[in-house]
Amino acid sequence: MLALFHATLGVTAPVFAMLFLGVLLKRLGWIDEAFINTASALVFKATLPTLLFLGILRADLSTALQPALLGYFVLATLGSFLLCWAWAVWRVPYAERGVFTQGAFRGNCGIVGLALATSLYGDYGLSLGGVLAGVVILSYNMLSVIVLALYSPGVKSDPWSLVKGVLSNPLIIGVLAALPLAGFEIGLPHWLLTSAGYFAQMTLPLALICIGGTLSLASIRQGSGLALGSTLFKLVWLPLLCTLGAWLCGFAGRELGILFLYFASPTAAASFVMARAVGANHQLAASIIVLTTLGAVLSINLGLFVLTWLGWI
Incomplete structure (x- = not known):
């Protein structure tokens, strides 16, 4: 478990390093709002789509295509989305519902989840995690587009x-x-693949620097209640419900372990980029990313410890 803790920290620590770099660069005046706007648009329109394209292209479909597991993940994702959205409708101010819902259900599976699955299960984790990441990317983005459009100013929400x-x-x-x-x-x-790889590698540093440059103590304090509520859904309630549901459906061992890692991953940095692109509260999105990334170091290790103790993985 100590080795697993180090693996989790090894994935999340660089994320925080880039976030704090964004804060520092903004304080030094080396980046400003114009840079953040331009860089966020570049990530959303070009570098992140390229990264996703390469991720799907490199996935090993022949050895890791498991329809039952993929189908369960899609249904669990849809159920998680509807649960978070229902809670937002009940408890969250209208203008913040889209950002709250996206932050609560959308995990950083393509980076944190895949890295931890590979660390825990080697080539099998990489293959199955890579194919699962493709399903994640498509389902997360479709649902996020819908919920952000419904509550974002200036975005048409007719069918x-x-x-x-x-x-x-x-x-x-x-x-x-x-x-x-x-x-x-x-x-x-x-x-072409090499050039695309160079271009895609800019995605995470640019996105995280923009998030760091947007963060401020005032904005974190102002949205702390909503950010904490979204974080509890992302790190506690959804992993608990979805992993228990997977076990009841007969998943166990490596498959259940990988599903848990994907359900328990912190909120994706892409949620900030998408929120900013549609004019939603990107500062709340940034706060949720920071809180879930910090909390995931504890929650993922605790969850794996419990699952191992129960003999489920």
């Missing part, structure tokens, strides 16, 4: 506008573009 919003979302386009290439094993030139 046709929602459909267009989903289909025109750069993150979803990146995933859909990769699916036929991965499914039919169509290769791309090595130089």
Whole structure:
């Protein structure tokens, strides 16, 4: 368990390092609002879709395609989304419902979840986690587009506008573009993949620096109650309910362990980028990311300890 704690910390510590770098650069005056706006738009429209495209393209579909597990994850994700949305409708101010819901159900599976699955289960974790990440990316982004559009100022929320919003979302386009290439094993030139890899590697540093540059003590204090509520859903209630549901459905061992890691991953940095892109409360989104990333170091290790003690994984 000590080794697992170090593995978790090894994934989350660099995230915090980039967040604090963004805070420092903003304090020094080396970045400003204009930089944050431009960099956030670049991440949303270009570097993050490229990263998602490459992630799908490199997934090992032949050895890790498990329809039952993928189907359960989609249903659990939809159920989690509806639960968080229902709570937001009941307890959260109207303007903040989209950001609260997105922060509560959308995990950083492509980075934290996949890294921990690989650390825990080696090549099997990488293969199954990679395929699962493709499902995660598509489902998370579709649901996030819908809930953010419904509560964001200036974004049309009629059915046709929602459909267009989903289909025109750069993150979803990146995933859909990769699916036929991965499914039919169509290769791309090595130089193109290398160049795309260089470009995609900018995603996480840029997104996290922008989040850090947006953070302020005043904004964290102002939205602390909502951020904490969203964090409790992301790190406690949803992993508990979804992992228990998976066990009752017959999942155990490595499959249950990987499902738990994906359900328990902290809120994705992409939630900040999407909130900012539609004019929602991106400061609340940033606060949720910080709180869940910090809390995940404890909650993930505690969850794995309990699952191992119970003999479920």
